[in-house]
Amino acid sequence: MAEPYILELLFILVAAWIGGMLAKRIGFPPILGELFIGIILGPALLGLLETSAAVDSLAQLGIVFLMAYIGMEINFKDLGKASWPGLLAAIGGFIVPFALGYYTIIAFDGTQMAAVFVGIAVGVTSLATKSRILVDLKLLDTRIAYVLMAGALISDTLALVIFAGIIGFVDVGSVNAGALSLVAGKAILFFIATTLIGIYFFPILGKLLSKVKSLVRTFHFTVMLIIVLGFSELAEIAGLHGILGAFMAGLFMREGVFSRQVFKDVTIVFHDVAIGFLAPIFFVTAGFNVSLEVFETNLLLLILVILGAVVGKILGTALFYLPSGYGWREGITIGTGMNGRGAVEIIIAGIGLQLGIISTEIFSILVFMAIATTLTVPFFLTWTTNWLRKKGKLVKQKSRTGYLILGANPLAVYMAKHLGENSEVVLIDANKDLVNEANEQGIKAIQGNGLKEETLQAADANTKNVFIALTGNNEINLLTAQLAHNSFYIPNKIVLISPGSNGAGTHLLDAMGASSLFANKTDLSPWIYKISAGEFEEHQEEVDLTIHTRDWVKNRGLDNGILPIIIVDESGQKRPFHFGDSIYANEKIIYLI
């Protein structure tokens, strides 16, 4: 028994790995490559690979893991912050293609249930496609990026809710009011029950589990797996599909309920098992179920579904986005960005096929639709953003503001006073006395170890725009900056580097795109002494021509004991003086002597 199963699994994994890697290499999500390679190597084309019951059961498990992971990645807070333009875009981008898909199938004499499934599949937006392309197109700090990400989230959630509402009715043959309300009642009960368990029971469980000492991670992994499977089963009992349970379980398992570190570790295991092992099996074998005959037999339907998906998504988004007042151009751009379909669509189509709701032809059409629409995203989005950029309508949006400064020594407090004039500043220091002193001077300061996530969390690191490390210890500065970078995605990191350190630090600085504070290397101690003793003077100097901070430092020469700390722009906004900046004409430099 073992031999053919391991061999099949091996071939499918290798195929998935190659397909995913190639897709990624040319800038598309791995799932596209996995579907493609499944179509090419599977029965549809070459017939080299086939599936078996054992492999299918792994694929099944794969979508359970994947949905749980997708749920784990969704943060309620992010959904809450989505703002109503995002909500509008998501709804419009879902409803219009849904309607087009639905009526296309009805027009081609499909069943109502099949039409609904196609509608959902066409309405979905893929989350996974987004982030990479936003980086490539330098869109991360624009309003478009925020609307896109929120929109994709809402669209997925919407699709799953409608899917849940529909799937219960699959077995109900006749439209009998009693049976229908039973189905609806069970589905509602499921959501209420899982929500209550998630909100009230999970925190209790988290507390209980926090008492376990040995093998913490593995133990939690098993428990969370049991919860995911348990919720799956609850969904099945409620007449829904198991993936909804897995999704709900993932949604409520979160840091805060389980300790941050443990949750992070377990998320890693879920991620790797889902993305690196089981889900690719599902996507490759999904490709096995595709029939190429649709290009002959159902070409018109194929074209219409794809057209409906693309046009419906883009126009629907733009149309519903109009009330935001951000203009039809931005709406169309967002529509092109949301045009991809991904994992959730293929999973829903796969379930439709498995339940016999849609035929192999329609399933194949939906797979090709996913591939075609996802392929459009980079091209369309590049065109539309360039167009928007040319028209001067690309609006930047900074959701992060304020400074997080590691260190509450006199120089840090001094900097905080300057920067605090127009931004929020929070200091962190392990030394209680320094923290108290800063607080007494009206500067918000938190006592804690900057190398611990809890401390940065307490200082609201995930809302801050700039992280400044201002202690005399290079390692601490760099490691905390890394934590701010890796775990809290703070976009700007400025790190004080003391002289006498070996070159190791600068390599780390580059790796996280950080820059060094003040001059290239600064010895903190004399300045701390000077400031605490009050033996210093503050001077200003205005710059006539734009000059890089490096060059200013080089020209000025710092051996004579001056420390440039702040740049003030024409409107009076202050920013820290660091080595990766330019000083523009008419800006002022504040320096200490």
Next chain:
Amino acid sequence: MAEPYILELLFILVAAWIGGMLAKRIGFPPILGELFIGIILGPALLGLLETSAAVDSLAQLGIVFLMAYIGMEINFKDLGKASWPGLLAAIGGFIVPFALGYYTIIAFDGTQMAAVFVGIAVGVTSLATKSRILVDLKLLDTRIAYVLMAGALISDTLALVIFAGIIGFVDVGSVNAGALSLVAGKAILFFIATTLIGIYFFPILGKLLSKVKSLVRTFHFTVMLIIVLGFSELAEIAGLHGILGAFMAGLFMREGVFSRQVFKDVTIVFHDVAIGFLAPIFFVTAGFNVSLEVFETNLLLLILVILGAVVGKILGTALFYLPSGYGWREGITIGTGMNGRGAVEIIIAGIGLQLGIISTEIFSILVFMAIATTLTVPFFLTWTTNWLRKKGKLVKQKSRTGYLILGANPLAVYMAKHLGENSEVVLIDANKDLVNEANEQGIKAIQGNGLKEETLQAADANTKNVFIALTGNNEINLLTAQLAHNSFYIPNKIVLISPGSNGAGTHLLDAMGASSLFANKTDLSPWIYKISAGEFEEHQEEVDLTIHTRDWVKNRGLDNGILPIIIVDESGQKRPFHFGDSIYANEKIIYLI
């Protein structure tokens, strides 16, 4: 299709989790609880749980993951260090029970192949049982512990090699010289091929993979999984069983080939998937195959197999251990410690059952043998070690020697000169000048960041017995000590704590069993100044009565500016003065003024 499968999986996982947890709670390895609960809830007793093809295929995958993980955990260096007493104990502890098991089955008219399988199962020693009980019995630093751990490793490897030698012959019906040599040739080819791939191809692959930047861990996980499945398949092609391939793959995938961090991360995922998910499914369902009827129909055979296993293991070990010259008592103690059977035995028995080589009766006997022998370990080992202790024959063995000191400041160099008189001392500092200066004074010092594993690795941290953190920065001291503790298992950690720190540090100290250097809190800077300026005196004081270092410090009072740094015992051996120590009568304290 999805529903019953998820439900079965859920029940089996919950059962495994409960069984494993209960077993662990009372001090036994989880596998024991998993087998037990499988027997109780499965067809043998209550008949509440059953398996299915899908669950079985997961169980199959579970043993592949587990064998790969067991391979990953085995370090060639450890095998090399095993010393010949360990080798003797392992061979004796394998051969004698093997022979007893073999002849018992032959005497009961079993086939030769079944007899060999039972022999292997009886000869195996479980690795997993060891470490916990060694800690409980305070044996970790005794010679017994080293022999036990090496013995279990060798025994497992031996069992797998013999299993490999046997499994190929299963299909060969008649004893035909040509067929036999073909089988043997294929098996040998397999081992040569996998070894060559492991030694020559893996490092090349590791280098190639190190160039991948995004999603490093997941990418490596997939690649390693593909290698494990590929080796499994190679083993099958060579006529061996897939688990041997998985084991060989795990054996050669190691840090050094793949980057240390990535290997660690991927090991975590393998561990959690194996131990926290798939392998427990195998062990619970193994319990399903047990028949309780053997207690009626085959009671004599059951008793004889268990007796042969216990007596053979203990006496065989003791007998072969005699040439070591460590005495028969130590041999018997080691035999009782090696009497457990675990994962490898159940896997081999399961394969025998699956291939039809052994009957359900014999399989059941082997499962009960595993349970019975594992149950004996804590009791027998407690008795024998107490007996050994009473006889004064419990020999301590320190395989780790020498000091690793973080910091190459003048005080660290001064300490190193003292400690270096009778031990190896290595200093680590990020500051190149300090490192050069120490080297010039004849003290071995390495330049690097102590918070990085590479640095500690370069300083041979895994052979050191004591780690001392002697920098003025508490965070660096504590974090490096944690790294020394977590990644290099250095048993003794002594950390300098500066005054002015908040209480956070002491909590960490306790968590890793570390102690604070010198007095409770020491300000480093004045001493560094005094030593570098030569403005200090060294004094000695002899102690009349045994006194705890804490009390000595309290009595002496350190406000008058003295720093106790070294304790010298009667034989002139020096050790650092720290807060978790006692000064015995006639020992001397070296202190600075």
